Amino acid sequence: MTTPAYSSELARLAALLADRTRATFCLALLDGRAWTLGELAAYAQVAPSTASEHLTRLTEGGLLAEHRQGRHRYVRLAGPRVAELLETLTAQLDPPTEAPHGLRAVHSSAALARGRTCYDHLAGRLGVTITDAMTGCGLLDQDGGFALTDAGRDWLTGRLDIEPAALRTGRRPQARGCLDWTERRPHLAGTAGARLCERLLDRRWIRRIGSGRAVRLTRDGATALHDLLGIDGATADLL
Incomplete structure (x- = not known):
């Protein structure tokens, strides 16, 4: 072209x-x-x-x-490429100068910043915290690009029982960094991010708040993230 x-x-x-x-x-x-x-x-x-x-x-x-x-x-x-485009464009914007009006709007804004879905993967403070923890545990490599390590693939298929074939769907990247518009740092996207979000919802480690994008870590989820990724209770309380 x-x-x-x-x-x-x-x-x-x-x-x-x-x-x-x-x-x-x-x-x-x-x-x-x-x-x-x-x-x-x-x-x-x-x-x-x-x-x-x-x-x-x-x-x-x-x-x-x-x-x-x-x-x-x-x-x-x-598709996911459209979602990633929208999230990336939004991340380039300055935060709104006008604070949300009303208690409901304030709570909604705070909930989205704390944790939300970005199409089919996790975003917000929750998504970035999980991504950082995976990187710290050697499951993700953010230095040589943004990729799952061998240990990361074993962790997803072994500890979380995700079918290996589910990580190789179509032409979508297995792991991709998606710039988070509230945290201004990358969270995990791609098929790995989608399957991880799906598994956390299935096991009720996170739950949706109302009918929108916001999600909240459950008590069982906080325990699981501590056991799986070493995320401590003080951090989990912020999620």
């Missing part, structure tokens, strides 16, 4: 996100789940007809994928 063609495609992609409503939809969908048109319209506080127009643009532009079930139109991010 020639440089002018790249320029044209980059401008087209930027135009898709250069609207507050469309950006709001994309950030909401970072929870990795499918939303209905009505749910997104209510979340962004726009009319369903307006939401439909924006969702059509995002779908045709390749950022979202949709499927219909009965009379409902469901949309989700088109």
Whole structure:
């Protein structure tokens, strides 16, 4: 592809996100789940007809994928690469200068900073803490790039019972550093990050808070992270 063609495609992609409503939809969908048109319209506080127009643009532009079930139109991010793009772009922004208003907004903002999903892997203080602990234990190598070590693969497949084949799905990297927009440091993405998040949810070591992206470490989870990665109780209390 020639440089002018790249320029044209980059401008087209930027135009898709250069609207507050469309950006709001994309950030909401970072929870990795499918939303209905009505749910997104209510979340962004726009009319369903307006939401439909924006969702059509995002779908045709390749950022979202949709499927219909009965009379409902469901949309989700088109894949992990879109999620990583959104998280990386958000991490380049300065923190909002205006503090959230109201007790509910303050609690929501704090919960997202403490721990959340970034599409299908863990982010926030929880995600970065786990990533740092894995690195300290020799399970991740952040010096020679961002990669699982042999010990890291054994840990995931042995200690966490993750099928080896589940770490080799498609062309997605096995491990990738995703720049965290609240911590400003990388957390673990890729298939390893996705399977780790899935396992922690399955074992109820973390739980979702409400219907959004925020997650919280459970008491059993704090014990497990101490046993598996040496994360101490004082640190776990912050998660």
